[in-house]
Amino acid sequence: MITYIRPALLRSGLFGLLCVAALSDAAPRHALTLYDEKPKYSADFSHFEYANPDAPKGGTLRQAGFGSFDSLNPFINKGVAADDIGLIYDTLTTNSLDEPFTVYGLLAEKIEKGPNNSWVRFHLRPQARFHDGQPVTAEDVVFTFETLMSQGAPHYRGYYADVAKVTAESQRRVRFDFKHAGNRELPMILGQLPVLPKHWWEGRDFASGSLEPPLGSGPYRVEEVQAGRTIRYARVNDYWGKDLAVNRGFYNFDRLVFDYYRDNTVALQAFKAGHFDYWLETSAKNWATAYDIAAVRDGRIIKEEIANRNPTGMQGFIFNIRRPLLQDRRVREALALLFDFEWTNRQLFNGAYTRTRSYFDNSELASSGLPDKAELKLLEPLRGKIPDEVFDQPFDLPKTDANGIIREQQRRAYRLLTEAGWQVRDDRMVDADGKPMKLEFLLVQAEFERVLLPYKRNLADLGIELEIRRVDVSQYINRLRSRDYDMIVSGFGQSNSPGNEQREYWHSASADNPGSRNFIGLKDPAIDSLVEQLIAADSRQELVTRTRALDRVLLWGHYVVPNWHIKTWRVAYWNHLAHPETTPRQDIGLTTWWKKPDAAAPVAKPVDERSGKPAGEAEH
Incomplete structure (x- = not known):
């Protein structure tokens, strides 16, 4: 604080x-x-x-969980808590x-x-x-x-x-x-x-993970648990707060059910077969091509894009600078240059995405151009402690022709690597002692492999070896907590009012905390100072100025390979669900949805084991 x-x-x-x-x-x-x-x-x-205060109550909302769970205690740094x-x-x-x-x-x-x-x-x-x-x-x-x-x-x-x-x-x-x-x-x-x-x-061990349903005071209680597979919540009929203004129109389903899937591809097919009701689509390719089925064409499944007015935050390939290999800013910049977003967007995402160019993109908090006078007042005392480019160069990312040819980026990356003491010997990038540059990318999402494989080839062209290691959810979380990775794909979510959570992302105090989101391993007094000033902002304008200053320093540190974003939530749901006409500015608002009183949930169909597709639902 x-x-x-x-x-x-x-x-x-x-x-x-x-x-x-x-x-x-x-x-x-x-x-x-x-x-x-x-x-x-x-x-x-x-x-x-x-919220619709007259929303009908009843029915069940079935959703998919990812991976597994082994705890009903979300407050400890042990196990995987249920959704x-x-x-x-x-x-x-x-x-x-x-x-x-x-x-x-x-x-x-x-x-x-x-x-x-x-x-x-x-x-x-x-x-x-x-x-x-x-x-x-x-x-x-x-x-x-x-x-x-x-x-x-x-x-x-x-x-x-x-x-x-x-x-x-x-x-x-x-x-x-x-x-x-x-x-x-x-x-x-x-x-x-x-x-x-x-x-x-009292009398229970709070610090140990457990599947014993805990006592709460909220709108739902745990009704049934199948360890690692399913959790079912029941609405509390005599919930003390059901008539409060802040709760009217919320928590309309009698039951919430999460069935867990180890693979999102399988989960999507299960959704289309009617095994659950609601799906937030994160794949542009799937959104463009995977829903050409009878249930969508005849309106049983509704596809909808809901405006997302939140700052998009920063999703990216995150470097763990605790690793000696990644402590040199020139090395990180070189590695970032070899990611061809334009080709990836065209070939893999059907052109659906926009490149992320700020840790606070899609908002007034994002930096652009050169710092103004108010920002310089914050940044000048840090001159010599932050990258010089912050003061005289607008941050930008390379842009290609989307043809897969990135020779200019390769040349720039090679120059940076040689400046950092690396050289190509026998088609391998090696350091002064002849040790090759080898990186491990820790991954839990199977669908991300297709994004990383072209990046791996681009790195290989400069003699850099990238090993993609996919693990299950439990292994991933354990390795994340122990900071046992070179690179991961993750994000730093942001709100319209960033504050104390920025310490968890960037501050020295969180770098050695296994439960923090300081995935990068930042321990930089200059960044600490900017974080503290952001938290201490005394007006909205001060907050905007201080956030932009922090944004510039993070960008020029090349701590991530920026990914992409979209300004909508893409949701698909079976048509027995409904939601208010007005959606909240900063959320999908799923807790305000309801089941139509006279509509029946779909009868689940089996998924064909050979094709992985719902039986009888031919795709075109």
Whole structure:
């Protein structure tokens, strides 16, 4: 967390104004916004605009899980947690999905903030209950926080590091005091805390993975578990919060079922055969070619593209700079030059994608051109500690003719590698000691192999060996946690209000934390400084400026081979499902969907073992 303290107001003439401001800060409110602007929804609002309060209840939503699962505890750094297990828990507040960053009370009916965000207090609703009927109390909140800090996944200790203490002031009032004032986001982050029942966990080993259904307070409970294969959730009929404005029109299915598949290709065929109801398509090739079947043509399966107004973040081939081979920026840049996006997009993706050119693409937060005066004010003190190109060159990526010929990129890559001390000997790229350049790409997604094989050939043309090693989900997660990889394909998701989570991505404090998303292994004081300044932004404009400055430094570090993005979610679903006319700006909003009362779910057909296609569903 950031150690940012405003200078005290010392003039006696301002004392009265300060007192008024303090009283205003401390006034209980139904919602919090990042810069204390007015929330979109008033205290007496009836429901979110993107939810249908009259949505019918009933039916089952069947989805596909990927790989397997062996735990129902998503809060520890052990095992693979089941999909959507978070739905059994309620949090102190809930996010609005059509505002940049606004939280409304859920377990908490009111929230107070101290002067300059030095503390936050949550007033719990008297009707809040766990599924066994026990009330949710301030003691449960304290227990949850202390348990996550002492036994939870390591990232909690970084995320909540600036909390000095948590106090149960009464049965329904809990206060968090901070080590430093000025962190605008921390009160809102604490509102996202899922509250665990102290009475249920006492006597159980929180730190061990388990498939025992835990007790929660949320809209669903675990109904059935088949280890590693299926998990079924049942809607809690007497759910305490079902009539709250923040929940009206949500959680409409009586049951949620996840059946797990080890291969997305098999899962897609199972979807088309009617084995489950909803599919988020991530493959452009599949979207263009895999749905020419009778069920789509006659309207039983609906294909829809829903606008995605979120920053796309950065998906890419991520370099682990903990490896000595990848610590030289010139080597990383050379490796990035050898990825031919234009050919890949045309040949493999039907031209569906746009190249990602920022860690905050598709938003005003993305940097472009040269830094402006406000950015330079942040960057100049770091001159000599960050790449010189940040100051005088707009960041750009090579663009090819999509014909598979990348001679210019190869020449540039070769120059960079020779500058870094590498040379070609006997058709192999070797270092001064004759050791060949060899990289392992750790992969869990089978469908990504077709993307990596052309990249592997381009690397081989310069004598660089790339080994593609595909492993199962459990192995992948274990190797990710132990940082045992040279390269992976992953992403750094972003919101319209980046903040404390940036420490988990880029800050030195998270580099050695096995539970963090600092996949790169960054330990750079200059980047630490930019992250801390971003978190301490005092206005929207400051946030934009500081995010752009950080973006530039990350881009010029060549820590990833940028991939691609699309500005829509591509979803396919069977026509017994429906969703509100208004979709949230920042999410698909699946928790607001429902089953049409008079529509029947499809009868599942077998999948042909030889073709892998649904029996009787010929594709054209």
